[in-house]
Amino acid sequence: MSKTKKRLTPKEKKRRTFLRSIVMGAGVIGxxxxxxxxxxxxxxxxxxxPGALQEDKFLSSCIKCGQCVQVCPVNAIKLAEIDEGxxxxxxxxxxxxxxxxxxxxxxQCVLAxxxxxxxxELNYPADTxxxxxxxxxxxxxxxxxxxxxxGLARGPDYEGLLRYDxxxxxxxxxxxxxxxxxxxxxxxxxxxxxxxxxxQCAEKAPVEGKxxxxxxxxxxxxxxxxxxxxxxxxxxxxxxxxxxxVGCGVCEMICPTEPPAIVIDSTLTLENQA
Amino acid sequence: MSSxxxxxMVMLGRDPVRAKKDELPEDVKQLxxxxxxxxxxxxxxxxxxAHKAQHKIPEKLRRKRWAVLLFVNLLFLVSYYLxxxxxxGALTASRFVGFHMADVNSALQVMLAFKHVVLNLTIGTITVxxxxxxxxxxxxxxxxxxxxxxxxxxxxxxxxxxxxxxATDQTFDRKSRTWLWLVFAILAIVTGYTVFETISPTxxxxxxxxxxxxxxxxxxxxxxxxxxxxxxRAWCRYACPIGLTYGFVxxxxxxxxxxxxxxxxxxxxxxxxCLVPHVLDTVIKGRAKGMRIDIGADCTRxxRCIDAxxxxxxxxKYKGxxKLL
Numbered sequence: 001m002s003k004t005k006k007r008l009t010p011k012e013k014k015r016r017t018f019l020r021s022i023v024m025g026a027g028v029i030g031x032x033x034x035x036x037x038x039x040x041x042x043x044x045x046x047x048x049x050p051g052a053l054q055e056d057k058f059l060s061s062c063i064k065c066g067q068c069v070q071v072c073p074v075n076a077i078k079l080a081e082i083d084e085g086x087x088x089x090x091x092x093x094x095x096x097x098x099x100x101x102x103x104x105x106x107x108q109c110v111l112a113x114x115x116x117x118x119x120x121e122l123n124y125p126a127d128t129x130x131x132x133x134x135x136x137x138x139x140x141x142x143x144x145x146x147x148x149x150x151g152l153a154r155g156p157d158y159e160g161l162l163r164y165d166x167x168x169x170x171x172x173x174x175x176x177x178x179x180x181x182x183x184x185x186x187x188x189x190x191x192x193x194x195x196x197x198x199x200q201c202a203e204k205a206p207v208e209g210k211x212x213x214x215x216x217x218x219x220x221x222x223x224x225x226x227x228x229x230x231x232x233x234x235x236x237x238x239x240x241x242x243x244x245x246v247g248c249g250v251c252e253m254i255c256p257t258e259p260p261a262i263v264i265d266s267t268l269t270l271e272n273q274a
Numbered sequence: 275m276s277s278x279x280x281x282x283m284v285m286l287g288r289d290p291v292r293a294k295k296d297e298l299p300e301d302v303k304q305l306x307x308x309x310x311x312x313x314x315x316x317x318x319x320x321x322x323x324a325h326k327a328q329h330k331i332p333e334k335l336r337r338k339r340w341a342v343l344l345f346v347n348l349l350f351l352v353s354y355y356l357x358x359x360x361x362x363g364a365l366t367a368s369r370f371v372g373f374h375m376a377d378v379n380s381a382l383q384v385m386l387a388f389k390h391v392v393l394n395l396t397i398g399t400i401t402v403x404x405x406x407x408x409x410x411x412x413x414x415x416x417x418x419x420x421x422x423x424x425x426x427x428x429x430x431x432x433x434x435x436x437x438x439x440x441a442t443d444q445t446f447d448r449k450s451r452t453w454l455w456l457v458f459a460i461l462a463i464v465t466g467y468t469v470f471e472t473i474s475p476t477x478x479x480x481x482x483x484x485x486x487x488x489x490x491x492x493x494x495x496x497x498x499x500x501x502x503x504x505x506x507r508a509w510c511r512y513a514c515p516i517g518l519t520y521g522f523v524x525x526x527x528x529x530x531x532x533x534x535x536x537x538x539x540x541x542x543x544x545x546x547x548c549l550v551p552h553v554l555d556t557v558i559k560g561r562a563k564g565m566r567i568d569i570g571a572d573c574t575r576x577x578r579c580i581d582a583x584x585x586x587x588x589x590x591k592y593k594g595x596x597k598l599l
Contacts, residue, residue: 021447021512028473028513029457031493035472036465060387060466063380063395064477065367066485070354079481082490086467089366089481114367114374115384116392 035085044084046092047131047249047266049077050100051110051122061117064089068109068118074161074172076100077109093130095249095264100130102193102248103163103172126194126223131247131266133188133228135239141261142185143230143237149185152176153256160253162191165200175254186230188239188251188262194227278525281553281570285521287449290555293563305535306560319539322584335577339417346418350484365418365480366471367398374398378406379519380477383470386462403523409575411524415510415517416549416576420479421494425510428498432506444505446512448552455515475509476516507549521571531569531579532591535562544579544588554579557587568593 008016038044039059049068052058068091069077076098077091084090091109093100102125110118122128138144154160154175161172180187189195201222225244228251230237239251239262251262284290295303350368353360362369366380376398385391406414415422435441458470471477475497478490497509510517533556540559545551553570556562568591580588 017445017447020444021450024446024508024512025450025454025457028454029461032458032469032473033461035467035469039467056466057388060468061384061390062468063367063376063384064468064471064481065363065380066481067363067367067369069485070362079485081488082472082478082493086465086469086472088472088490089477112362112369114363114369114376114392114394114398115388116390116395120392 035082035088038083038085039087044080044087044092045266046080046084046087046090047095047247047264049091049093049109049118050102050107050125050128050130050246050248051113051118051120052130053117053119058117059086059090061115062090063115063117065114066091067112067114071104071108071112072100073104073108074098074101074163093249095252096260097253098160099249099253101162101172101191101250102197103161124223125246125248126197126244128246128248131249131264133241133245133247133251133262134265135241135261136263137257137259137261138238139261140257140259141239142257143239144261146237147185148181148183149187149256150179150181152179153187153254162250162254163193165196184230184237185256186239187254187256189228189230191250191254192228193248193250194223194244194246195229198223198226277568278571281572282525284552284555284570285518285525285572286452287447290552290561292561297563299564302535302562302565305565306562315539319541322539323541326584333578333581335581339576340423342417343420343423347420347480347483350480354484364477364484365420366477367395373401375402375405377476377516378403378523379516380468380471380474382519383458383462383468386459387466387468389463389466406520406523407527408529410527410529410573411522411571412517412520412574413524413529414520415514416574419476419516420483421475421497421514422510422574424479424494424498425501425507428501429507432502435502436506441503442505446505446508448512450512451514451518454513455518458515470515474516476514510549517572517574524573525571527571528593528595529575530591530593531573531575531577532589533557533562533567533569534587534589535565535567537585538562538583538587539585541584543582543584547578547582549574549576549578 048058053061064079066079066089069079076093078094080087080090080092082088107122107125110120110122135141142149152158152175156176158176160175162175163172164178167173167178223244226242227244227246228239228241231240247264247266249264252260252264255262280291298306349361350364353362360371365377367376369375374394374397376395378399381395381399384395432441436443461469473493475494478494482488482491501508538557540557542557544557545554548554550572553573556567575590577590580590
């Protein structure tokens with residue numbers, strides 16, 4: 001190799017710097033625009049936290065700070081990785097691992113959101129619509145098969161948390177610490193936060209004037225319609241998802257079959273399910 | 275003010291303008307002339323340099339700055355893990371003891387993409403804007419940005435490799451950053467997505483520290499590798515729109531690095547360590563336009579020049595509060 005490298009004139013140097021800068025700028029913009037691919041290709045159909053705006057608006061309005069992650073008492077919210085492109089740092093839920101059981105009562109994630117990506121208009125869990133439950137594998141469903149359930153819904157190593165009012169009203173406990181013994185499996189109905197709330201309301205109703213629970217003072221209103229029920233059709237017990245389903249994912253989380261018989265569809269609305 | 279406009283233009287990428295000789299004040303002209311053949315001064319420089327060779331640069335300010343930077347970033351983490359709600363969120367947006375804070379650049383991306391601004395974001399953005407204006411604007415870069423710290427370590431390695439001939443330092447046009455800033459603003463408006471956030475190493479690192487690292491660290495590592503082997507401090511110098519945003523915030527900031535011509539020996543130690551040496555154009559012999567100069571908006575107030583200057587010609591100054599340090 002020759003040691004004498006050709007000396008560049010200042011003009012040539014400037015030209016090279018200019019070209020290098022163009023390449024660098026194009027590279028930076030190019031890499032950032034790669035982020036459009038997972039979004040357009042809909043690589044991920046994520047379940048978003050309560051109050052999330054429509055997907056496109058949600059991605060644009062989220063400032064990717066994770067304040068919603070920090071306030072969630074059951075750690076249901078995760079932040080997306082860079083493989084979600086423009087969705088990087090945007091919160092989502094993996095319902096099977098940990099659903100939103102509204103044990104914060106006050107929709108803390110919505111209150112924490114600084115940009116309104118989780119819309120502040122949302123006041124009550126029953127008003128949210130994160131997705132919609134669907135019995136995806138009826139053949140697996142224990143209720144449909146007429147089976148009961150005994151033991152730990154998700155096994156002894158499952159880390160997920162739920163609020164069990166009979167154990168502790170104020171802090172969620174491990175699902176793995178709560179064994180069931182059911183003649184007919186109705187876990188998806190039994191653990192549905194909307195159904196639990198409806199039952200509580202029914203017990204206490206009619207409430208006049210002062211309410212005794214803090215959550216109620218904060219407006220944890222009674223859900224207007226049912227979310228899920230076991231209905232007997234032609235002698236078969238079927239979990240039927242109702243209009244009041246908010247898509248929180250607790251049914252998918254608690255379903256003891258593997259894979260779960262009931263799942264949340266984050267794109268399915270009540271209208272196009274019918 | 276012309277000096278403010280000049281400082282803006284230099285930040286946007288134009289070369290600093292040299293003053294014509296007859297434009298200079300009389301005392302500056304005299305000092306420039308006297309310095310040219312001043313045997314005493316040259317002797318003093320030699321003594322100074324010999325002294326410095328004995329004592330390595332202490333870099334006191336740099337250590338303090340690193341401590342502050344780590345403290346700020348770890349405060350997010352500690353607050354989250356201990357659940358003490360002292361500083362919730364990440365650098366892009368947070369709540370400090372309940373008060374909303376929003377990174378000016380991230381907020382800008384969201385505003386341009388979403389085209390709707392809720393009150394909390396307005397409050398958070400203005401709070402942070404005022405805070406960083408008081409603190410110097412690009413002070414954010416060197417005193418708070420986690421990528422800056424990694425880039426400084428990469429730079430130390432880069433300089434070692436350069437000395438061995440294993441790395442090169444290719445420069446880019448400084449206008450690149452201005453163009454990138456504009457393109458990312460336009461992309462946010464047109465696409466409706468916060469495009470820059472996808473690759474912002476500041477956001478990525480802040481979230482990685484608080485919520486755990488992920489795939490995005492590959493991008494950060496790539497940037498660092500480029501800076502180690504190919505171009506010194508390339509991201510902060512030529513690309514990062516956050517730097518320019520905070521640069522705008524700091525144009526009129528009262529907190530500046532202050533230069534005293536009469537104390538300067540023109541050894542250029544400051545320019546060697548500076549992230550943005552164009553702001554120190556004034557320290558080159560014969561270039562100063564006054565006896566006292568406030569360094570321009572692109573300065574990150576990192577204080578490395580203050581650490582490096584053997585003669586105390588550079589200091590922090592808080593306008594209206596007398597001199598600090």
